Amino acid sequence: MSTHHHDHHHDHDHGHDHQEPPSDAALRVKALETLLTAKGLVDPAALDAYIDYYETKVGPRNGAKVVARAWTDPAYRRRLLEDATAAIAEFDIRGRQGEHMVAVENGPKLHNLVVCTLCSCYPWPVLGLPPVWYKSDAYRSRAVIDPRGVLGDFGLVLDDDVEIRVWDSTAEIRYLVIPERPAGTEGLDEAQLAALVSRDSMIGTAKVTAP
Amino acid sequence: MSTHHHDHHHDHDHGHDHQEPPSDAALRVKALETLLTAKGLVDPAALDAYIDYYETKVGPRNGAKVVARAWTDPAYRRRLLEDATAAIAEFDIRGRQGEHMVAVENGPKLHNLVVCTLCSCYPWPVLGLPPVWYKSDAYRSRAVIDPRGVLGDFGLVLDDDVEIRVWDSTAEIRYLVIPERPAGTEGLDEAQLAALVSRDSMIGTAKVTAP
Amino acid sequence: MNGVHDMGGMHGFGPVLPEADEPLFHHDWEARALAITLAMAGWKRWNLDVSRHARERSDPADYLRNSYYERWIDGLGRLMVEQGLLTEREWATMQPDPAAPRQTPPIRPQDVPALLDRGGPTARSEGQPAGFAVGQRVRARNINPVGHTRLPRYVRGHVGTIMLDHGPHVFADDHAHFRGENPQHLYNVRFEAAELWGADAAFRGDVRVDLWESHLESA
Amino acid sequence: MNGVHDMGGMHGFGPVLPEADEPLFHHDWEARALAITLAMAGWKRWNLDVSRHARERSDPADYLRNSYYERWIDGLGRLMVEQGLLTEREWATMQPDPAAPRQTPPIRPQDVPALLDRGGPTARSEGQPAGFAVGQRVRARNINPVGHTRLPRYVRGHVGTIMLDHGPHVFADDHAHFRGENPQHLYNVRFEAAELWGADAAFRGDVRVDLWESHLESA
Numbered sequence: 001m002s003t004h005h006h007d008h009h010h011d012h013d014h015g016h017d018h019q020e021p022p023s024d025a026a027l028r029v030k031a032l033e034t035l036l037t038a039k040g041l042v043d044p045a046a047l048d049a050y051i052d053y054y055e056t057k058v059g060p061r062n063g064a065k066v067v068a069r070a071w072t073d074p075a076y077r078r079r080l081l082e083d084a085t086a087a088i089a090e091f092d093i094r095g096r097q098g099e100h101m102v103a104v105e106n107g108p109k110l111h112n113l114v115v116c117t118l119c120s121c122y123p124w125p126v127l128g129l130p131p132v133w134y135k136s137d138a139y140r141s142r143a144v145i146d147p148r149g150v151l152g153d154f155g156l157v158l159d160d161d162v163e164i165r166v167w168d169s170t171a172e173i174r175y176l177v178i179p180e181r182p183a184g185t186e187g188l189d190e191a192q193l194a195a196l197v198s199r200d201s202m203i204g205t206a207k208v209t210a211p
Numbered sequence: 212m213s214t215h216h217h218d219h220h221h222d223h224d225h226g227h228d229h230q231e232p233p234s235d236a237a238l239r240v241k242a243l244e245t246l247l248t249a250k251g252l253v254d255p256a257a258l259d260a261y262i263d264y265y266e267t268k269v270g271p272r273n274g275a276k277v278v279a280r281a282w283t284d285p286a287y288r289r290r291l292l293e294d295a296t297a298a299i300a301e302f303d304i305r306g307r308q309g310e311h312m313v314a315v316e317n318g319p320k321l322h323n324l325v326v327c328t329l330c331s332c333y334p335w336p337v338l339g340l341p342p343v344w345y346k347s348d349a350y351r352s353r354a355v356i357d358p359r360g361v362l363g364d365f366g367l368v369l370d371d372d373v374e375i376r377v378w379d380s381t382a383e384i385r386y387l388v389i390p391e392r393p394a395g396t397e398g399l400d401e402a403q404l405a406a407l408v409s410r411d412s413m414i415g416t417a418k419v420t421a422p
Numbered sequence: 423m424n425g426v427h428d429m430g431g432m433h434g435f436g437p438v439l440p441e442a443d444e445p446l447f448h449h450d451w452e453a454r455a456l457a458i459t460l461a462m463a464g465w466k467r468w469n470l471d472v473s474r475h476a477r478e479r480s481d482p483a484d485y486l487r488n489s490y491y492e493r494w495i496d497g498l499g500r501l502m503v504e505q506g507l508l509t510e511r512e513w514a515t516m517q518p519d520p521a522a523p524r525q526t527p528p529i530r531p532q533d534v535p536a537l538l539d540r541g542g543p544t545a546r547s548e549g550q551p552a553g554f555a556v557g558q559r560v561r562a563r564n565i566n567p568v569g570h571t572r573l574p575r576y577v578r579g580h581v582g583t584i585m586l587d588h589g590p591h592v593f594a595d596d597h598a599h600f601r602g603e604n605p606q607h608l609y610n611v612r613f614e615a616a617e618l619w620g621a622d623a624a625f626r627g628d629v630r631v632d633l634w635e636s637h638l639e640s641a
Numbered sequence: 642m643n644g645v646h647d648m649g650g651m652h653g654f655g656p657v658l659p660e661a662d663e664p665l666f667h668h669d670w671e672a673r674a675l676a677i678t679l680a681m682a683g684w685k686r687w688n689l690d691v692s693r694h695a696r697e698r699s700d701p702a703d704y705l706r707n708s709y710y711e712r713w714i715d716g717l718g719r720l721m722v723e724q725g726l727l728t729e730r731e732w733a734t735m736q737p738d739p740a741a742p743r744q745t746p747p748i749r750p751q752d753v754p755a756l757l758d759r760g761g762p763t764a765r766s767e768g769q770p771a772g773f774a775v776g777q778r779v780r781a782r783n784i785n786p787v788g789h790t791r792l793p794r795y796v797r798g799h800v801g802t803i804m805l806d807h808g809p810h811v812f813a814d815d816h817a818h819f820r821g822e823n824p825q826h827l828y829n830v831r832f833e834a835a836e837l838w839g840a841d842a843a844f845r846g847d848v849r850v851d852l853w854e855s856h857l858e859s860a
Contacts, residue, residue, distance in 0.1 A: 025711050026670040031735035032714065033673055036681070038737045040745045041726060047676035049753035054675070055665060057754070096760035100807070102829075117649030117793055119693055120709065129675070132667070133659050135709045137482070141651035144795065145424075145566065146843040153657040164834075164846035168649065170791045171827050171851035172763040173807055205659070236492050237451040242516035243495065244454055247462070249518045251526045252507060258457035260534035265456070266446060268535070307541035311588070313610075328430030328574055330474055331490065336541075340456070342444050346490045348701070349439070352432035355576065356643075356785065357624040364438040375615075375627035379430065381572045382608050382632035383544040384588055416440070423652040426645065426705075433642040433787055434701050482653050486645075486702035564839035568652055579798050620783035 059128035060199035062093045063176055066126060067202065068194035070103070071181045081105065084176060088126060098125030098174050104167065105178040106204070111162050112177045113151070113204035115143035116169040123174035127199055134203065144168055154205045177204045184210040270339035271410035273304045274387060277337060278413065279405035281314075282392045292316065295387060299337060309336030309385050315378065316389040317415070322373050323388045324362070324415035326354035327380040334385035338410055345414065355379055365416045388415045395421040423475075423568055424575060426482040431576040431619070455491040459498050460538075464529035467505035470542060471598035475570035476500045549590025549605030550635060558584045559641040560611060562633060570598035573637040577629075580617050581641045585630060586610035593634050606635040642694075642787055643794060645701040650795040650838070674710040678717050679757075683748035686724035689761060690817035694789035695719045768809025768824030769854060777803045778860040779830060781852060789817035792856040796848075799836050800860045804849060805829035812853050825854040 022030075036042040066088055070077040080087040084101035088094070101123060104112045116122065117140050122130040133139055143150050147164045151157070158164075167175040179201040185193060200206035233241075247253040277299055281288040291298040295312035299305070312334060315323045327333065328351050333341040344350055354361050358375045362368070369375070378386040390412040396404060411417035429435075447453045463473065477497035480488070488496060502508040509522050529537070554560055562577045572594045591608040612630050615623040648654075666672045682692065696716035699707070707715060721727040728741050748756070773779055781796045791813045810827040831849050834842040 023668070023670075025674075025708070025714075026668060028735075029670040029674050029677070029710075029714060032718075033677060035727075035731060035735050035737055036677065039727075039731075039741070040743055041684070041747055042677060042680045043747045043749060045750040046680055046748045046753055047673060049750040050676035050679050050757070051672045053754055053757050094760070095758045096756075099760045099762040100764060100810075102805070117795070118647055118791060119696070129665060131660065131663050132709070133657050136654070136657060137648055137651075137705065138654040139657045141648040141654050142657065144848050145650040145652075145838055147846070148844045150657050154659055164844045166846070166848045168793065168848055168850045170793060171807075171810060171813065171853070173827070173829070173851050200659070234449070234451075236455075236489070236495075237449060239516075240451040240455050240458070240491075240495060243499075244458060246508075246512060246516050246518055247458065250508075250512075250522070251524055252465070252528055253458060253461045254528045254530060256531040257461055257529045257534055258454060260531040261457035261460050261538070262453045264535055264538050305541070306539045307537075310541045310543040311545060311591075313586070328576070329428055329572060330477070340446060342441065343448070343490070344438050344440050347435070347438060348429055348432075348486065349435040349437060352429040352435050353438065355629050356431040356433075356619055358627070359625045361438050365440055375625045377627070377629045379574065379629055379631045381574060382588075382591060382594065382634070384608070384610070384632050411440070424650050425653045426651070426701075431643050431785060432645070432701075434644045434698065436700075479653065481655075482645075482651075483702065483705035486705055566650065566838045566841040568841075575794075619785045622785040622787075 054124075054129055058093075058095070058125050060126075060197075060202065061194070062091065062128075063123070063126035063199070063202045064194040064197035065091055065190075066093070066103075066176065067178055067197045068190045070178055071193055072190050077178075080178070088176075093125050095125045097121070098123045100173045101126070101176060102173055103176045103178055104165070106180045108180070109162055110165060111151075111158055111204065112165045112167065112175075113143060113147050114167045114169065114175045114177060115140060117141070117144055118170060121169035121172075121174065123176055126174075126176055127202060131199070151205060154200065156206060177202050179206075179208045182208050182210040265335075265340055269304075269306070269336050271337075271408075271413065272405070273302065273339075274334070274337035274410070274413045275405040275408035276302055276401075277304070277314075277387065278389055278408045279401045281389055282404055283401050288389075291389070299387075304336050306336045308332070309334045311384045312337070312387060313384055314387045314389055315376070317391045317418075319391070320373055321376060322362075322369055322415065323376045323378060323386075324354060324358050325378045325380065325386045325388060326351060328352070328355055329381060332380035332383075332385065334387055337385075337387055338413060342410070362416060365411065367417060388413050390417075390419045393419050393421040423478060423570065424566060425478045426485050427478045428575050430574045452491045455495050459494050461529050462498060462502065462507070464537070465505075465507060465525065467507060468501050469597055471570060471592075471594040472600065473497060473501060474594075475598040476504075478570065544592040545588070546590045546592065546603065546605035549607065552587060552607040553635050554584050554587075554607070554609060554638060554640075556584050556587055560584055560609075560638040561641040562611070562613075562631075563637055563639055565637070567595070569595070571595045571637075573633060574631065576618060577611075577613055577631055577633075580613055582611040582613040582617070582631075584609045585612045588632065591634070593636065595634070595636065608632055608634050609638070611638070642697060642789065643785055644697045645704050646697045647794050649793045671710045674714050678713050680748050681717060681721065681726070683756070684724075684726060684744065686726060687720050688816055690789060690811075690813040691819065692716060692720060693813075694817040695723075697789065763811040764807070765809045765811065765822065765824035768826065771806060771826040772854050773803050773806075773826070773828060773857060773859075775803050775806055779803055779828075779857040780860040781830070781832075781850075782856055782858055784856070786814070788814070790814045790856075792852060793850070795837060796830075796832055796850055796852075799832055801830040801832040801836070801850075803828045804831045807851065810853070812855065814853070814855065827851055827853050828857070830857070 070080050080103045084103040120135040201208045281291050291314045295314040331346040412419045480496045499513050561581050564579045588608040590605040593604040596604040612628045614628050699715045718732050780800050783798045807827040809824040812823040815823040831847045833847045
């Protein structure tokens with residue numbers, strides 16, 4: 001009924017209402033912060049600190065450093081595959097939603113894809129906060145039953161003989177995909193390689209391509 | 212988020228917004244009827260005829276007549292259990308959403324309950340249009356996994372040793388529950404008995420009680 | 423399709439709320455919505471299975487928030503546009519497009535009672551031979567089609583017993599996609615509560631589900 | 642609970658819509674919602690599993706129409722009221738009740754980075770002994786609890802193979818209901834696509850799911 005005259009806030013798949021006046025959600029969260037502050041339950045400066053942490057300290061550059069090291073240092077790659085939590089901690093990367101890490105490696109005939117069908121679990125310390133599409137109902141529902149269709153939505157078409165391995169993050173283990181190192185990058189150093197590694201390639205919805 | 216400031220039309224479980232101005236739905240259906248009439252696709256008088264049919268011709272009194280006959284006429288009861296479609300047609304009751312009927316009989320140790328988990332299939336010719344609760348997500352979801360809980364919502368508590376048989380109307384077979392004839396009704400005639408038989412007792416969410 | 427419409431066994435929808443002395447319609451528009459839906463079916467551009475599938479294809483959030491007749495109208499709009507009775511623009515604006523082709527005549531008032539009395543029987547005298555017999559143990563197949571199916575998720579993979587053979591019926595899963603009637607035996611299958619729900623089964627008894635030949639395999 | 646949050650294998654939600662150069666937050670309120678949720682967890686009146694279950698308990702129609710951080714706030718409100726940090730009236734009106742008990746002190750800004758760096762590990766050095774070994778065939782139990790479970794519907798009843806033993810972990814299904822940590826082995830289990838989805842499996846490969854001892858039985 002409401003298909004043609006949505007009066008509700010229905011942007012959970014993309015969130016493109018930048019031009020609109022303050023939404024119900026905006027007003028409500030503002031009122032909540034005011035209430036909790038008045039009651040002494042939160043300190044607004046602490047809220048700023050949480051936001052600052054995710055804006056500045058964590059993000060996909062963390063994961064990209066791990067991947068670039070794995071590509072260039074065989075001993076590190078082995079340690080990463082053996083105990084990802086410890087190997088990632090070598091970069092001083094650790095913390096909430098990344099307490100228990102497992103790294104899984106793509107190859108010419110194997111493609112890994114990570115999802116959380118029950119909520120939106122995601123390895124925050126290595127990849128930052130998840131993108132909207134990762135948290136969308138479309139991704140959560142479809143990744144485990146039609147991963148090739150999902151990859152198609154990203155423009156990624158894999159050969160028919162590539163096996164797909166989908167990791168559903170149902171517990172507190174978080175998965176980091178090590179994408180394939182692209183051909184033609186032999187001359188690049190670790191920092192240059194890290195710059196090539198996209199967030200999506202570490203979730204499994206993209207490949208890394210040479211510059 | 213919207214739990215405390217619903218701006219949407221959320222009455223699908225009961226529909227109690229009688230005092231409100233015309234809803235979006237009302238305006239929309241009115242506009243649709245105007246459009247379809249202008250295009251020659253519907254005749255408003257025909258719409259009236261559809262509504263009149265369900266307001267006057269079908270309804271739970273039909274089913275109640277069938278049940279009362281089954282209670283008082285053993286041969287009819289046998290015909291009803293053997294071929295409900297034909298037995299019901301003896302009353303000149305037939306039609307849309309009742310093309311293929313099966314009657315199921317409650318007993319002291321067996322209670323039947325009818326639901327349609329996939330939509331809201333219901334035996335229109337014998338019971339009329341379904342009540343809102345029958346079409347509700349709460350009933351559709353819960354009747355097959357927790358029928359005793361559902362019956363409790365109707366205030367009906369069955370002894371622990373009563374077996375529950377839930378009929379999920381997944382095809383075009385429609386089920387009519389023949390409730391137990393209550394004790395103390397030996398002196399009543401068929402019409403008096405029919406007056407006792409409630410709609411809910413023929414779905415399985417109530418028993419019939421003596422007057 | 424594994425849609426939100428397939429609700430058997432779902433939690434979280436709250437208690438059932440019976441209403442004393444419930445009226446046949448709570449609002450006039452509900453009666454009109456019912457009548458419009460039935461009248462438009464008279465054009466025979468779709469069948470009941472197609473229209474059920476159209477409702478299932480509503481946006482899942484809309485499906486859950488819409489009331490019953492809103493779901494009907496949402497599905498009807500989809501059908502009218504897909505089957506060429508309205509243009510997309512007409513459905514979006516509710517204004518007639520003079521350039522759109524005109525169909526005629528609509529269902530006449532005097533024909534309505536007979537149409538409703540006749541209904542749409544789905545039993546067919548001929549169909550595929552019966553593959554199963556009453557009393558036989560069967561397993562509901564683990565199918566997960568993107569399209570319409572009347573095999574609910576909650577019975578898939580589970581073992582039950584054939585209780586009734588309703589004879590050949592139009593196969594809804596095909597009929598909903600205009601693939602013909604493909605009549606095949608329809609069976610009533612008993613699934614014990616403990617088989618469906620395991621140790622969490624909240625009752626002693628069973629659920630009986632009507633399933634077609636194509637939904638079943640030997641157990 | 643068999644809720645709408647348990648989405649694996651559902652159809653009808655449309656295509657995935659990647660966004661180029663997506664910002665970390667689309668609106669300022671999203672950042673504040675994240676921070677408020679994390680800061681309120683600092684009161685330790687609940688754990689992460691309790692908070693996941695609180696989100697799952699949203700009205701299903703609201704759950705589907707709400708955006709991600711709206712779901713968070715909806716769950717947070719439920720928790721704050723249930724756990725006595727806000728009164729129902731405060732949550733409904735967003736006005737402080739002077740008579741309500743006052744908690745103090747809140748999380749301090751200077752403590753935030755260390756709190757986030759530490760996180761909340763769920764591995765435990767001790768727990769129930771492992772009942773399964775890597776390589777063993779197991780079946781996901783057919784459970785249908787009304788409460789929280791991390792055993793998704795789409796794998797229940799299906800047979801898979803233990804691929805990894807993560808060691809003892811806090812058992813979310815108990816932890817979400819304040820029934821203690823009950824640490825038990827957590828395994829990664831491989832389910833072949835054809836086992837999960839039958840002939841409709843749209844890919845060659847498998848789905849790997851982390852399941853606890855209590856979720857599994859020998860196959």
